[in-house]
Amino acid sequence: MIKQQFNPAMAITSISLASMLMMSSPLLQAGERESLEQLRSTTLNLIDMLVSEGVLSKSKADILKKDAEAARLASAEKDALEKAEKQAEKGEPINEVAAKTVRVQYVPDFIKKEMREEVKKELMTKLNYKAGERLGMPDWIDRIEWTGDVRLRFERDAFAEGNASPLNFTANENRNAAVTNTSEDRDRMRLRARLGANIKINDWLSSGIRMTTGSNVDPVSPNQTMESVDSKFSFALDRVFLKAKLGRRLSATGGRMENPFFGTDLVWDPDLAFDGVFAKYTPELSDTVSAFVTGGVFPIDEIQSSDTNKAKSKWLVGGQAGIQWKTSQVSSKFAVGLYDFQNVEGTLNTVNATDYRDTAPAFRQKGNRTFSINSSYVRSLSPSDNKACAYGGPCGLASKFQQLNVTGQVELLTFNPVHIILTGDYVKNIGFDSNDFANKTGLALGSFKKENQGYQVKLSVGTAKVTNANDWEVFGAYKHLEADAVLDAFTDSDFRLGGTDAKGWILGASYGIDKNAWVSGRWLSADQISGLPLGIDVLMFDLNAKF
The missing domain is CATH 2.40.160 (Porin)
Known part of the structure; x- marks a missing residue:
């Protein structure tokens, strides 16, 4: 069996896309919630793999996980509150379960692309990542050809x-x-x-x-x-x-x-x-x-x-x-x-x-x-x-x-x-x-x-x-x-x-x-x-x- 080479840049791109989807705001259907949970699990595995490969430090990985989880909870809470407010205005009974459920609405491809690039750029800036080198390496290495x-x-x-x-x-x-x-x-x-x-x-x-x-x-x-x-x-x-x-x-x-x-x-x-x-x-x-x-x-x-x-x-x-x-x-x-x-x-x-x-x-x-x-x-x-x-x-x-x-x-x-x-x-x-x-x-x-x-x-x-x-x-x-x-x-x-x-x-x-x-x-x-x-x-x- 041929072992594929681990690619840090591809992994970070995947993390960026997953983070974007996990932090989206509207309500989830049952099947969509399951898919999102699978994506979230894959993203966390990728972060752990970056740590094991020595590309990402454990402290930075913990920060990423914590920030993503906080953003997800904040988004879900915001959506639940907005729905509860609308129900109250119409005099409808508030569904406590629905208020805590998150739905991901359709996002156009060009918006996804822009969001993905922005998140990727932000992550790379925070992690001091440059294509072709490991994290934290000095820039003079790029300027030497052996x-x-x-x-x-x-x-x-x-x-x-x-x-x-x-x-x-x-x-x-x-x-x-x-x-x-x-x-x-x-x-x-x-x-x-x-x-x-x-x-x-x-x-x-x-x-x-x-x-x-x-x-x-x-x-x-x-x-x-x-x-x-x-x-x-x-x-x-x-x-x-x-x-x-x-x-x-x-x-x-x-x-x-x-x-x-x-x-x-x-x-x-x-x-x-x-x-x-x-x-x-x-x-x-x-x-x-x-x-x-x-x-x-x-x-x-x-x-x-x-x-x-x-x-x-x-x-x-x-x-x-x-x-x-x-x-x-x-x-x-x-x-x-x-x-x-x-x-x-x-x-x-x-x-x-x-x-x-x-x-x-x-x-x-x-x-x-x-x-x-x-x-x-x-x-x-x-x-x-x-x-x-x-x-x-x-x-x-x-x-x-x-x-x-x-x-x-x-x-x-x-x-x-x-x-x-x-x-x-x-x-x-x-x-x-x-x-x-x-x-x-x-x-x-x-x-x-x-x-x-x-x-x-x-x-x-x-x-x-x-x-x-x-x-x-x-x-x-x-x-x-x-x-x-x-x-x-x-x-x-x-x-x-x-x-x-x-x-x-x-x-x-x-x-x-x-x-x-x-x-x-x-x-x-x-x-x-x-x-x-x-x-x-x-x-x-x-x-x-x-x-």
Whole structure:
């Protein structure tokens, strides 16, 4: 037998209607009196049930019962007196029994409805009741929305034969990167857990807080490798922000928040958090066309400059403008963005000094070309051996980064609920300067390529979001990302295990096994474009759940 869920709001409505009928004034016939007594008994049972469920305190229930009984007796007494007075006026004998009998006359439906709403409103006001919460709970609970998800992953990293040794990556000044494995395949069980709250503070201000697993020194991966030797997983804030609604179409956000720009994982890893402030304006141009403009300032690495440390703080100043067109059959979106990374390139130390040591990047994946920050005096000591990075000296990025990004997406809705989505993304580092690059690296002009462009094309077919049972999606993509097209620190951490100087294919599929639960798989096959030989295939199987 299925037990129905107890509904406090419905119970109070029933009590309100019963109270209205019990307090009506005219006389009752025998059958009507019996029905009213049954209704009165049901109402009292409902009140007792509210008490047993913890929704209503016993003291408040006693008050309700007492008030209802007093009102009923008062109404009955009033009716009896009125009848006795009329009988006396006509000279009729007074029937003592009839004078104490109550009759319920016909009440129109609209009057019943009005009376029911009034009684319900009065009861809820007295009991401090709000729909969806128990009695007496503070109102801030209504203003918090909890969110979270858990992902279990099996990952296999397969390395191609003929890959360069990890020592070659460390010793190669212009391709310096912390690559520790290039030949031994690896199987891992990984986990990601996130728990957050969206908070409505008032009509114009809201906030968000989210905790996640993952390393505290890796800004692009919240994954935690599972192994029993780790007694506890780390759990830290990756979202904490305030958002102000400044108008119908204008908002401003500050703190640590999700990526505010429209794009793909060609430029930004999906898990990357942005620190800083940004504003967004979304005007409507017509019934089917809207625009969006986003601009912000984001600190990357705050550095305390001094006489002995001449490095400057690193910043991102970014802006994007786009347009969206949507009908019942097709939706399209197009945007152009410019992301200016300030002070991220390396600067040569003064001879026999380390005054520009902090121009070296605090976090890297791999791919960006580098040079030795100490090379000005290492070359003078040993011109034939310019490998300061190999001996522990700091390496700086050899290029400036001003990324021009163009992103477009077309979504066909003709076969709804199946959507066909084609996405294209292009990026060019217009800050790359060949002369500056040559001066820093010591390479002769003409001996190197710019390697400052990247693109990605992706086709996806399936339901718009895989959130329910039997929802599905399949997709395929091709990516080509040259060494200095974007900062290797912030691009996708899965494709060739992160970084730039990579090209290859991505295939994947997802299937909903129940509400808010789905399985997915991805295969990413990537090779180097021009750098040291390094081919990596990554296979991932995920079980996802969210709430």
